[in-house]
Amino acid sequence: MADASSVEIRGVDKFYGSFQALSAIDLSVPPGKVTCLIGPSGSGKSTLLRCINFLEVYDSGEIRIDGRMIGYDAPGGRRMSGGALRRMRQSIGMVFQQFNLWPHMTARENVAEGLLRVRRLRRAEAMARAEAALEKVGLGDRMDNHPARLSGGQQQRVAIARAIAMEPRLMLFDEPTSALDPELVGEVLGVMKTLAGEGMTMVVVTHEMGFAAHVADRVAFMDRGELVAVDTPEAILTRPEDPRIQSFLRTFHERNSF
């Protein structure tokens, strides 16, 4: 991946009414690296991820992608125009917990949709690129299936193909395996590993500690809207100093042991 994006998050706050969902978040995501966001549910990790492509509006601070601020024209400034926001989103892929495939379109049509309506490619070219993306996630034989005919793992791989067909420089994953049956998790993580190996910048909200330990370059731990620590997977997962991380990992181990 020649041109992977970097993300700079500085002093980001987010409120839902009087509830503060994110408090003064600072986080740097270097280009070509995998950063995993972990933490208890409700800690704000999905909210932070969704702020990166401005699906969620942050209230103050700044988020920059390759130096360019998303959502506002300047820190504390006015909202950026719809067109400018859409242009930035074109190079940010996103994968959702519930896949969010369009049920009335086949796998191929799902992947081609953005190429046709956003990139405005010709139909033949869009279809060819969609097919290449589906081949890449191992679904070359499922192109004509509608989502209802695919397993959860296959649906999530179509969703990944839909994102990478747009040739993004940054990929956001919002708990991509949390809605999957345990035996289907591996195929999705496998595709994500391949992407990481190609040097894609990835931000991954996950409960898969194995993935965080083996694939992530950096792990960020969040709790109650605060970023508690960012470090190597080793440092966070095997010898955490913060008691909040220790207690999170303890309950995590208890849940996953027999």
Add this chain to the structure above:
Amino acid sequence: MDWDVLRQYAPILLRGFGITILAWAFGTVFGMALGLVISLAQRYGARPVRWVLQAYIEVVRGTPFLVQLFVLYYGGPLVGLRLDALPAGLVGLTIYGSPYFAEIFRSGFDAVPPGQAEAARAIGMAEPAIVRRILLPLGLVSALPALVNFSIILTKETVILSVITVPELMYQVQRMSTETFRYLEANLVLALFFWGLVELISRGGRRLETRITRHLLERPGHG
């Protein structure tokens, strides 16, 4: 039963039924179109637009169709709107149906999971394309049973057009009744015709539903 009278009146009854079907089809198609425009304007329009439309919905839904028709047909000329009986009836049905159709479309759009539009927004799709490609097709699927249902209700509202002398089936049945005193036969014809029409619409609706939900239902396939 007097079959001779029926045979004698068959041509005008059939012509009446033709106008009934025309009125139903017109009211359904244009009422639905107007309802769709209203529901989209309510979803995306500025606040004053939404207020005006909400007021329109409340007024039209809150008054009897008969009164609306009188106002349009007899009150129209007072403000320079002079319509013949049939056009007045067609316009009246369209207006009468539009708020119901608008509400059906609204609930159809609301039934589309927000994640569907979010996925489109995340790849940089513009809002009009999201409406056209995602919201409309999926919203229509959720709305279809209610749309068919209301268009069935609308078949029976067409009889009210007889009070402003639109020569639809009810009008002809009344004419036959008063001319021959064959109330039973005449009204039996009316009932049969409507029952047939409704049956046809509901069957058509069910077939359409099966067709468009074909790909949306999860089936234990080769997973």
